[in-house]
Amino acid sequence: MASTGFAVIADGLVKRYGDRRVVDGVDLAVPAGAIYGVLGPNGAGKTTTLRMMLGIIEPDAGARILLDTAHPRDAGDRVGYLPEERGLYPSMTAREAVAFMAALRGLDWQTGRARAADLLEAAGLGHAIDAKIRKLSKGMAQLVQLLGAVVHRPELLVLDEPFSGLDPVNQERLEALILAERDRGATILFSTHVMQHAQRLCDRLAIIAGGRRRFEGTVDEARALLPQQVHYVPVRADDTLPDMLPAGARRHGEEWRFVLPTDGVEGLLKRLIDAGYGIAGLSIERPGLHDAFVRIVGRDAVAPGPDTTA
Amino acid sequence: MTRARRYLRQTLTIARRDFTATVFTPIFLLFLFAPLIMASFGAIGGLGAANASQGSADKARLVLLLAPAEQRMVGTADTRLRALFTGDRQPPAIDARAAAGDPHQQARAAFDDARVDVAAVLYGTLDQPTILYAAGNRDDARYLAVVARQAVLTVRAGTAPLPEPRIERIVNGAPSLGGRTASSFFAVFGIFFLTLFLSGQVVGTMAEERNNKVIEVLAAAVPLESVFLGKLLGMYGVALLFVAFWATVLSQIGMLLPADIAGGLRQLHPAIGMGGFALLFGAYFTTAYLLLGSVFLGVGAQASTMREVQMLSLPITIIQVAMFALASAAVSHPDSAIATAAALFPLSSPFAMAGRAAASGGWWPHLAALAWQLMWVAIFITTGARLFRRGVLQSGSAKPAWRRLLIRG
Missing domain, CATH: 3.40.50 (Rossmann fold)
Structure with a gap:
């Protein structure tokens, strides 16, 4: 366990590809034992940041400390990694693939093979233990690779876009596995651009866009950047209704949405009832992480995502 | 565990993976018996030519x-x-x-x-x-x-009886000049032949990791230098298996050879002694393989597709033949400047020094040469790994180093 209280510290990491600064002074501090998300739109520099922190590529400037060492390779046996581009040897069996990754991380083959069998059984892949990777579905192969990342029981698990390409059932399995790893005491650092997972899993998160860190904090702190939203459905509506609602109110079918007034919603509701519009439906909702993310990185930087309000 | 031990363990893990992935496939049998296929075609062709020649001679x-x-x-x-x-x-x-x-x-x-x-x-x-x-x-x-x-x-x-001389075969006790020269060419050609057959296999090995995208996993867990060395050692293991198999086969065939031919082979009299020569032949084959293999591995790792890998086979063969020619010239003129150059130039050094082992005695030049050659193996592997990290192992559309050199913009 990291003695500083942080499993990963990145200080002003910079990476240039040609004239382009892909990562431009990113700072991160990942508390030991936490689930930490690195969020950002495509091309934000998430993968490059993770690669620099793992020592796969060297930063052009800045420093990083991984499990108390400035040389990430020295902590290699204590780190598990699932890259964005999944890759396994197709001619290996599932058990061999997991055992091979265990051997790379310091376990002997016998122990690796035994743990591989246990993990595959526990993950519901017992039937595929001796199946060649080329025979497995994409989701199964991805699960095998994830098991290869945790087989040596790492202190730090780094997952780059772990949910991409998985069906909902396997996404749920993966979430359970991440939580189990956290419960075991591991620190989990993962990147994603899908907000639901981050919102459900992360203790803390950083939002990166354009190679820079735009936000760092908890999910609640991110959501608190935006005011609460009122979702109001009138009993009846006419052309004068918008005039009674706060400025910026938007209509979504029968529903009207607007920012919660600073003096509360009670006075407004009384006026609406008195005017005969009534209340067919009403809810006051905190903005989702998706909304906060869009606000932070800018609407143009983000592809439309699902509604993540909670 | 110390850093060196961890790197060694990781290197051997990769070597083991590559060795088993190569050997335990049906294609390996085809590779193993390729010389037999080549010899069969040669024999058929030779037989046909001999028949044509014999038919002509009979008339x-x-x-x-x-x-x-x-x-x-x-x-x-x-x-x-x-x-x-x-x-x-x-x-x-x-x-x-x-x-x-x-x-x-x-x-x-x-x-x-x-x-x-x-x-x-x-x-x-x-x-x-x-x-x-x-x-x-x-x-x-x-x-x-x-x-x-x-x-x-x-x-x-007239009728005077003609003398009938007694004919008796002897074996030279001391290495003759001809025996030493023959041994030199045997050494140079033997190592050339083996490396020509075997070291070119290395060129495409990184393509597998790139195509399967396993390289990211390896690079996160293992220094790229260990990945390169592991792959090189894995393929060297394959080469050793190949050599051991054919050495066994040929030694059994050799026992069946007529006494005259076997005696002819015994005329190979390396200056350093047969035992030492065999040891140095093995050592120089190893360094020749590792040197050429490390260069081919580094160059092949820059190739993006199998087509590019295949395109590399011609320059690879040219390099090998050039090294053979340089070492042969060195054997022909052992005290010349070209002999010194061939012994010093890393890629030709194993060939030239193997020839030297047959032609002149003394161990120190060989120990120094082996250390020199192994140092260059380390340099080639380190350079290849760095080029790979800088040119290939980065996201986006970064181009390999050789493309950036050749293609501007």
Whole structure:
């Protein structure tokens, strides 16, 4: 366990590809034992940041400390990694693939093979233990690779876009596995651009866009950047209704949405009832992480995502 | 666990993976028996050529247009001299014909005989013989001249018994100049042949990791230098298996060889001694493989597709042949500047030094050369890994180093 209280510290990491600064002074501090998300739109520099922190590529400037060492390779046996581009040897069996990754991380083959069998059984892949990777579905192969990342029981698990390409059932399995790893005491650092997972899993998160860190904090702190939203459905509506609602109110079918007034919603509701519009439906909702993310990185930087309000 | 031990363990893990992934496939059997296939085709081709040659030789004739008594004398001399020749080197058979009319005209006409190929014709008398020969058969004409002279000498010697010398084979105790030179060329050619066959296999090995995208996992867990060295050692293991298999097969075939041929092999007398020579041959094969393999691995790792890998096979072969030529020149002129250059240039050094082991004694130059060569293996691996990290192992559309060098913009 990291003695500083942080499993990963990145200080002003910079990476240039040609004239382009892909990562431009990113700072991160990942508390030991936490689930930490690195969020950002495509091309934000998430993968490059993770690669620099793992020592796969060297930063052009800045420093990083991984499990108390400035040389990430020295902590290699204590780190598990699932890259964005999944890759396994197709001619290996599932058990061999997991055992091979265990051997790379310091376990002997016998122990690796035994743990591989246990993990595959526990993950519901017992039937595929001796199946060649080329025979497995994409989701199964991805699960095998994830098991290869945790087989040596790492202190730090780094997952780059772990949910991409998985069906909902396997996404749920993966979430359970991440939580189990956290419960075991591991620190989990993962990147994603899908907000639901981050919102459900992360203790803390950083939002990166354009190679820079735009936000760092908890999910609640991110959501608190935006005011609460009122979702109001009138009993009846006419052309004068918008005039009674706060400025910026938007209509979504029968529903009207607007920012919660600073003096509360009670006075407004009384006026609406008195005017005969009534209340067919009403809810006051905190903005989702998706909304906060869009606000932070800018609407143009983000592809439309699902509604993540909670 | 120390850093060095961890890197060694990771290197061997990758080597083991590559070795098993290569050996435990049906394709490996094809690779293992490739020399047999090559030898079979060679034998079939050789047999065909030998048959054609034999058929032609069977029809060749040396024609005698002499008086019957002189024909018998020449026949006796031919029987004795013919024993000097073995196998394909036998002169054409003697065809004794009765002389009639103008001997010169008859001799000229003999070459027009469609039934046989007349190589040469002897006519006139043994005191004043004349020999005509067809183009390309000068040696046969000379043979006829010697036979005619021998026939006359035998007659002049009368009935006095000719001496019958005792013939006994001996084996040289000390290395002869010829034996050392033969050993040098054997060493250079042997290592060239083996590396030509085997080291080119390394060039495409990184393509597998790139295509399967396993490289990211490896690069996160293992220093790229260990990945490169592991892959090189894995393929070296495959090469050793190949060499061990064929060495065993050939040693068994060697035991069945006729005594003369086996004795000929024993004439290989390396200056450093047979045991030391065998040891150095193995060591220089290892360094030659690792040197060429590390260069090919580094270059091949820059290739994005199998097509690019295949395109590299020609320059690879050219490099190997160039190193062979340089080392051969060094063996031919052991004290020349080219010999020194060949011994110092990393890629030709193992070949040249193997030749030197056969030609001159002393261990220190070899120990220094092996250390020099291994240092260059380390340099090539480190350079290859760095180029790979800088040029390939980055996201986006970064181009490999060689593309950035060749293609601007």
